[in-house]
Amino acid sequence: MDTKIFSRVDKYISNLLAPEDKILTDIIKSLDTEGLPQHSVSSNQGKFLQVMMIACNAKRVLELGTLGGYSTIWLARALPHNGKVITIEADKHHGTVAQKNINNAGLSPKVDLRVGKALDILPQIIAESDEPFDMIFIDADKPPYVEYFDYALQLSRPGTIIICDNVIREGKVLDNNSKDEKVQGVQRLNKMLSENKRVTATILHSMGAKEYDGIAIAVVNRVKE
Template sequence: MSDPKFIALTPELHEYVVRHGAREDGALAAVRESTAALGDVAVMQISPDQGALMTMLARLSGASRAIELGTFTGYSAICIARGLADGGLLTACELDPERAETARANFEAADVADRIDVVVGPAAETLAGLTETGPGTFDLAFIDADKTGYPGYYEACLTLLRPGGLIVLDNVLRDGTVLDPPADDEGGRAIAALNESIAEDDRVDVAMLGIADGITLARKR
């Protein structure tokens, strides 16, 4: 018998969730379609229901200053930017210059280019600069870059956020392997170790959501 506290989504149920719980408009659908044409890498893009959640979190938290680590072609950044308060700014960090260029074009098409600053380079370097100049000044952080970097990104984002600010970490279930990450999956082991330490971290309030590939919300106390 299944546990009455949760259900595992079938593809049909996920489609139902997207149809009823995410209002993906033409601009976002175009990003999804053009990214799908890139092939297997498209799997890195967040799903429409997670996109709706990102917009909702940005809006509910009243965020003005946000940072995203791992922008890819820009889907999640558009969702976050749409939820920011008037005059808000998202710093979008992406290592790959070609992807950053694609994201910039997608931001123009989605009419959010004026509220997103794309920074090309290793996220750790961008974070180091920002934590030096503006600790405690950000409202929201979305961590979705290289998984081995997550522990360092988490610490830097905690420094960057004001009390009450929110860190959102993606892929915390690592495709279901988090219970026993393979020895050769460095990223998976980094995520599993970080999950353990966040669960005990009294600097934050925490909620781990079993949707998409697992999402942790950590609110700085």
């Protein structure tokens, strides 16, 4: 099969259902001008996050891995007027670029950007949170994905949707002897999801404009009576 079909179909879906406005295209440009990697989700994935938010009536959203704020903007735009996204970014320069982009989008009242390593910030969020999150998007470094997921569960309620990006890694997850720490991190996560009784989970894999990869989606189960 001609693999160009994947990017053409990705574009077709994006034009139909997830068109980018100038704010979003400017963020993608800012990554190049500011020396950040082009590792944002695609516009179709941004729209997917919004669909998931509406499905769980999300008012409080947590994101791990902000980069330049592209996915953060998709998330913040699907919030109700009193909603909030807390987003965590380890890299100070990424954080500065993201904050500028969030301000340009007029979304700073809805976005609380925390700069620091997720494993340091998450215990602080647990200590200060009196309400659970409705959706959690994990898109930071891959080796501690299981630890991030454990924190996500502590910050959840039944019905919270937890989404983890890049869990197929061009099929490298099939290699049980992989020495790649990113692959090992998502292999641990995927196995944990298969055994964890607190969630119902699956993985959607896709070939998009950027790469062949997959996204894990877990819903926190109702408490059994």
